Amino acid sequence: MSRRYHVIIVGSGLAGMAAADLLSRHGLSVLMVDENAQIGGQLLRKPIYACSPYRRLEPDCQKRWGMQLAQKLKKNRVCFLSGVQVLGIYPGPTLLVEQAGGYAAEYCADAMILATGARERHLPFKGWMLPGVMATGAAQILIKNSGILPGRRTLIGGCSPLMFALAAEILANGGKIMAVFDQSKAAKKLNAVTAGLAIWPKLFEGAIYLMRMAAARVPIKQGVRIVEARGRQELEAVVAARVDTNGCIIQGSEKIYPTDTLAVGYGFSPNIELPQQAGCSVSYSVDKGGWYVDVDAFMATTVKDIYAVGETTGIAGAGKSFIEGYMAAWNILYRQGGVNREDFEKHIRPLMRQHDRQVQYGGFINQLCRLEPACYTGIPDETVICRCEEVTMGEIRRQLENGFSTMNGIKKATRCGMGNCQGRTCGPILFDIISAFTKRPPESIGYTSARSPVKTVSLGALGQITLSSSDANEYRSQG
Amino acid sequence: MANLRIASAQRGAKITIVVNGRSCEAFKGETVHAALLAAGRRVLRKTVKSGQPRGIFCGMGVCYDCLVTINGVPNQRACMTLVEDWMEISVDE
Numbered sequence: 051m052s053r054r055y056h057v058i059i060v061g062s063g064l065a066g067m068a069a070a071d072l073l074s075r076h077g078l079s080v081l082m083v084d085e086n087a088q089i090g091g092q093l094l095r096k097p098i099y100a101c102s103p104y105r106r107l108e109p110d111c112q113k114r115w116g117m118q119l120a121q122k123l124k125k126n127r128v129c130f131l132s133g134v135q136v137l138g139i140y141p142g143p144t145l146l147v148e149q150a151g152g153y154a155a156e157y158c159a160d161a162m163i164l165a166t167g168a169r170e171r172h173l174p175f176k177g178w179m180l181p182g183v184m185a186t187g188a189a190q191i192l193i194k195n196s197g198i199l200p201g202r203r204t205l206i207g208g209c210s211p212l213m214f215a216l217a218a219e220i221l222a223n224g225g226k227i228m229a230v231f232d233q234s235k236a237a238k239k240l241n242a243v244t245a246g247l248a249i250w251p252k253l254f255e256g257a258i259y260l261m262r263m264a265a266a267r268v269p270i271k272q273g274v275r276i277v278e279a280r281g282r283q284e285l286e287a288v289v290a291a292r293v294d295t296n297g298c299i300i301q302g303s304e305k306i307y308p309t310d311t312l313a314v315g316y317g318f319s320p321n322i323e324l325p326q327q328a329g330c331s332v333s334y335s336v337d338k339g340g341w342y343v344d345v346d347a348f349m350a351t352t353v354k355d356i357y358a359v360g361e362t363t364g365i366a367g368a369g370k371s372f373i374e375g376y377m378a379a380w381n382i383l384y385r386q387g388g389v390n391r392e393d394f395e396k397h398i399r400p401l402m403r404q405h406d407r408q409v410q411y412g413g414f415i416n417q418l419c420r421l422e423p424a425c426y427t428g429i430p431d432e433t434v435i436c437r438c439e440e441v442t443m444g445e446i447r448r449q450l451e452n453g454f455s456t457m458n459g460i461k462k463a464t465r466c467g468m469g470n471c472q473g474r475t476c477g478p479i480l481f482d483i484i485s486a487f488t489k490r491p492p493e494s495i496g497y498t499s500a501r502s503p504v505k506t507v508s509l510g511a512l513g514q515i516t517l518s519s520s521d522a523n524e525y526r527s528q529g
Numbered sequence: 530m531a532n533l534r535i536a537s538a539q540r541g542a543k544i545t546i547v548v549n550g551r552s553c554e555a556f557k558g559e560t561v562h563a564a565l566l567a568a569g570r571r572v573l574r575k576t577v578k579s580g581q582p583r584g585i586f587c588g589m590g591v592c593y594d595c596l597v598t599i600n601g602v603p604n605q606r607a608c609m610t611l612v613e614d615w616m617e618i619s620v621d622e
Binding site: 085086087092097098099100169170179180181182183184185187188189190191192193195196197198199200201202223224225283284437438439440469470471474475506 | 537538557558572578591608
């Protein structure tokens with residue numbers, strides 16, 4: 051038996067919450083689902099037992115708005131299902147999920163908003179699988195959710211704005227940082243002035259982070275790349291070297307840094323798996339962080355009654371997420387007759403202007419995190435690319451030389467992307483590798499297809515499913 | 530071993546978890562992966578193909594590296610599971 055709502059929102063981050071807020075204020079029944087235990091997505095992670103939503107003076111104004119929004123949603127009658135794994139979307143639209151406890155459930159709605167967010171990107175190096183090497187986000191989450199430092203003295207590396215936010219977070223919580231190695235060169239950052247007005251709040255925030263690091267005497271080096279993580283069973287030392295403007299390692303500049311904790315990040319990649327499974331069209335753009343979900347000016351995807359918002363439609367941070375959540379909600383309200391055309395246009399116009407600025411900001415950030423092709427072509431053969439299936443660079447190189455030049459082709463030839471994470475970690479890396487080697491356009495390299503179940507599901511839950519939709523078996527994905 | 534727990538952080542009640550038969554402390558509200566890290570357990574599993582050690586990587590439920598057995602149920606993501614009193618956790622050694 052399925053339950054029906056006006057709107058179902060997948061993902062309770064800033065975009066999902068903004069949409070839920072507006073829709074519920076207009077009297078629509080809203081269901082929000084999230085894999086995580088708490089509402090708020092990645093940015094608003096906090097301890098479950100936090101007595102106040104405001105841990106301390108928060109320089110990030112978008113985080114403050116987000117926390118206020120989360121408080122507000124508790125008062126509105128928005129249903130929130132946590133600990134949910136989404137299997138897929140079927141005609142209706144109908145959402146099929148496995149809920150906490152291993153029970154399958156079906157939910158129907160007039161419209162669905164996919165706000166599935168993003169995950170971190172990576173640049174593999176020898177030994178990056180060792181315990182002690184983690185993503186910058188992982189280090190942040192340990193601190194924010196569980197109040198535990200990632201290590202005694204953390205080395206931070208990569209090419210990501212998150213590196214500096216993490217450094218500030220560690221220092222603010224009494225932890226130590228060995229150094230921050232930024233792979234990009236300082237010159238690239240001077241392009242900030244062309245990013246327009248949207249960049250200034252972030253520059254202010256960045257300045258605060260840098261001040262905290264300067265006060266703690268944390269060495270920050272530009273143009274230094276992580277080359278290797280060494281250790282027997284766990285991380286013991288990191289090798290880093292200087293890079294030239296092409297991202298190539300300058301031979302002889304390697305240095306060894308003894309540490310047991312390394313946090314690395316290389317930007318973000320949109321979570322497009324559920325939208326793909328639902329049949330939504332996707333496109334590629336470096337300015338948007340890679341493959342992203344295609345939406346029109348008002349967040350509608352190519353599938354009727356399905357909308358996509360936030361990082362899913364392009365990496366650009368909290369500002370764009372908020373705006374897109376509200377835009378999709380106004381669009382749904384207008385289409386369902388909840389507001390008239392005049393009201394719709396009155397509200398959507400200022401949002402569209404702000405949206406343009408945030409997209410521009412996103413473009414700047416994504417270009418900053420962009421790695422040169424040589425970073426990929428130079429990866430040594432023994433480096434593991436697919437962590438789940440332990441597929442090495444050498445195996446991928448061999449298949450590229452055999453003539454495979456698409457994502458699906460390399461996936462089938464090597465098993466890269468066939469493991470538990472279904473290519474979430476290695477997919478963006480593999481795409482960049484193929485792109486660097488073959489120089490083919492993105493559309494001909496393609497991306498791997500996403501099929502149900504989009505997230506792992508237990509056999510017990512699978513056994514409970516009988517879709518009430520009679521034409522579910524004829525459902526076909528587009529593209 | 531340094532104490533990785535942040536003194537000023539807000540935690541729930543102190544509880545006991547059992548890791549490979551040994552009891553250690555944890556606090557309600559922590560995730561399994563965080564409690565294991567605080568207890569000095571960084572190797573969580575050995576890979577099927579080559580027996581390589583793996584631990585925390587993405588910390589947000591995406592990479593499936595932090596798989597441990599919880600109360601007899603295998604392949605649970607430690608980073609997506611909250612600790613509970615007397616939870617039995619098995620990690621590869």
